[in-house]
Amino acid sequence: MxxxxxxxxxxxxxxxxxxxxxxxxxxxxxxxxxxxxxxxxxxxxxxxxxxxxxxxxxxxxxxxxxxxxxxxxxxxxxxxxxxxxxxxxxxxxxxxxxxxxxxxxxxxxxxxxxxxxxxxxxxxxxxxxxxxxxxxxxxxxxxxxxxxxxxxxxxxxxxxxxxxxxxxxxxxxxxxxxxxxxxxxxxxxxxxxxxxxxxxxxxxxxxxAVAGRVRMGDERQRLPLLRQHGRLNPTVVKLIELMERNLDASLTMADLAAAAGLSRRQVERLFRADLGRSPCRYFRELRLEHAKLLLAQSALPVLEIAIACGFISASHFSKCFRETHQIAPREARTLPAERL
Missing domain, CATH: 3.40.50.880 (Class I glutamine amidotransferase (GATase) domain)
Known part of the structure; x- marks a missing residue:
């Protein structure tokens, strides 16, 4: 801040x-x-x-x-x-x-x-x-x-x-x-x-005001899934922040392990314990959520959205998006923002 x-x-x-x-x-x-x-x-x-x-x-x-x-x-x-x-x-x-x-x-x-x-x-x-x-x-x-x-x-x-x-x-x-x-x-x-x-x-x-806690300005607005899973391990939080800063990049398990100073197996265990999914799957969910917001809020072509969210091609992006949201990106764009 x-x-x-x-x-x-x-x-x-x-x-x-x-x-x-x-x-x-x-x-x-x-x-x-x-x-x-x-x-x-x-x-x-x-x-x-x-x-x-x-x-x-x-x-x-x-x-x-x-x-x-x-x-x-x-x-x-x-x-x-x-x-x-x-x-x-x-x-x-x-x-x-x-x-x-x-x-x-x-x-x-x-x-x-x-x-x-x-x-x-x-x-x-x-x-x-x-x-x-x-x-x-x-x-x-x-x-x-x-x-x-x-x-x-x-x-x-x-x-x-x-x-x-x-x-x-x-x-x-x-x-x-x-x-x-x-x-x-x-x-x-x-x-x-x-x-x-x-x-x-x-x-x-x-x-x-009976405020349980007053937040500092530089705190994050949001930690996905925090309500469902309670307090997250600090290492998991750190890696989520790294993912969110690099949605357009191809972060590998080796990159995540190096950033955390842990082995790949340890990082896998932390994510499965806290979030019930692998780091790679969670990273893909973050990318797809970002893509959904871009589809709703911007006029960017689908290909540019795919690239901005780290997908190697529009077809790969469309396949992943459809698997997650049961609708193609181009069809999603025609929906009202609140329905999407």
């Missing part, structure tokens, strides 16, 4: 003054992410016994916005008013984007303009889940590291090639906050509280 703190971003906020946070809501935003953020702020105020944080919700025209779960949330201001705040004492210290506007619409252009104005005025910016794409569209993530939800990662990397996207819980790079959404929003805002209010207040927020 990268931390490059700009002193200018916080210098204008005395320690006794509350931080103002503006939260932009786009249609279909994730309610869990928003509620996690607001509850961290509320609990931080309670733990600090003062108003450490203030916040306001913003939408394009000031209208109420419907979340992905169907609940409608009122907005306190429209984006035109929020853009005027950038030049006034009411300006936020941090601007967060919850959800992403549709491409090529006026909403996207205005949102991008606001985010760039915030950067020019040394206002911190951030995004949750699909809101990270809004930061990328505005050009804020060029040559920056950001956290992207694992499921959206293939399409995000294809579209925003200048970003250093990671499947970590959250990232903070040059006052740009990004996270995968969901409960990762809670973890990231705990870090914000820690930076502004100190570690004791951040710990108190976790206790008040």
């Amino acid at each position: 990268v931390h490059h703190w700009s002193k200018d971003a916080w210098a204008s906020v005395p320690s006794t003054e509350p931080i103002m946070v503006a939260l932009y809501l786009a249609p279909g935003f994730e309610l869990l992410a928003l509620s996690s953020v607001l509850d961290v702020f509320r609990l931080a105020n309670q733990a600090a016994r003062r108003e450490a944080f203030r916040w306001r919700t913003v939408s394009h025209l000031g209208e109420a916005v419907r979340a992905s779960c169907g609940i409608v949330v009122a907005a306190d201001a429209d984006l035109a008013q929020e853009r005027r705040y950038v030049m006034q004492p009411e300006r936020p210290v941090l601007a967060l984007v919850c959800g992403d506007e549709p491409d090529e619409g006026r909403e996207t252009k205005v949102l991008s303009a606001w985010l760039r104005e915030c950067r020019q005025r040394r206002i911190g910016t951030g995004g949750f889940g699909s809101g990270v794409a809004a930061l990328a569209k505005a050009g804020l993530l060029n040559d920056r590291r950001c956290a992207v939800h694992w499921e959206a990662m293939p399409a995000f990397k294809e579209r925003f090639m200048r970003t250093d996207a990671a499947a970590t819980v959250y990232e903070v790079d040059n006052d740009i906050w990004s996270c995968a959404g969901g409960t990762a929003s809670f973890d990231m805002m705990i870090e914000l509280v820690k930076q502004y209010c100190g570690e004791p207040i951040a710990v108190s927020v976790g206790e008040l």
Whole structure:
């Protein structure tokens, strides 16, 4: 996780003054992410016994916005008013984007303009889940590291090639906050509280929220099959990470054994004990899952997807894909994303 703190971003906020946070809501935003953020702020105020944080919700025209779960949330201001705040004492210290506007619409252009104005005025910016794409569209993530939800990662990397996207819980790079959404929003805002209010207040927020554990930003979002199989052996985790970094390569059992510093037989035993399958079979499952996401999210030809997922030919890829998913790759592409 990268931390490059700009002193200018916080210098204008005395320690006794509350931080103002503006939260932009786009249609279909994730309610869990928003509620996690607001509850961290509320609990931080309670733990600090003062108003450490203030916040306001913003939408394009000031209208109420419907979340992905169907609940409608009122907005306190429209984006035109929020853009005027950038030049006034009411300006936020941090601007967060919850959800992403549709491409090529006026909403996207205005949102991008606001985010760039915030950067020019040394206002911190951030995004949750699909809101990270809004930061990328505005050009804020060029040559920056950001956290992207694992499921959206293939399409995000294809579209925003200048970003250093990671499947970590959250990232903070040059006052740009990004996270995968969901409960990762809670973890990231705990870090914000820690930076502004100190570690004791951040710990108190976790206790008040009955959080069993607050994750660090550079932790992995996901370990496949972890729920089914419990705690994995650290060597297995290490080798899974190696596989995920080399989905387009041909990792052999010799490569895995060398990386683990074990014999091939020992690596085989660890995988069968923890995951009930051989390393080679598990590696193929990871490749096919990555291929499925690329088919659903991108327009790449099947041959390019096969190569990107480490298969020697389109025919070999199609055979493996059909065996696993009972459907050919070209047929899978015609299905709605949620069915695939």
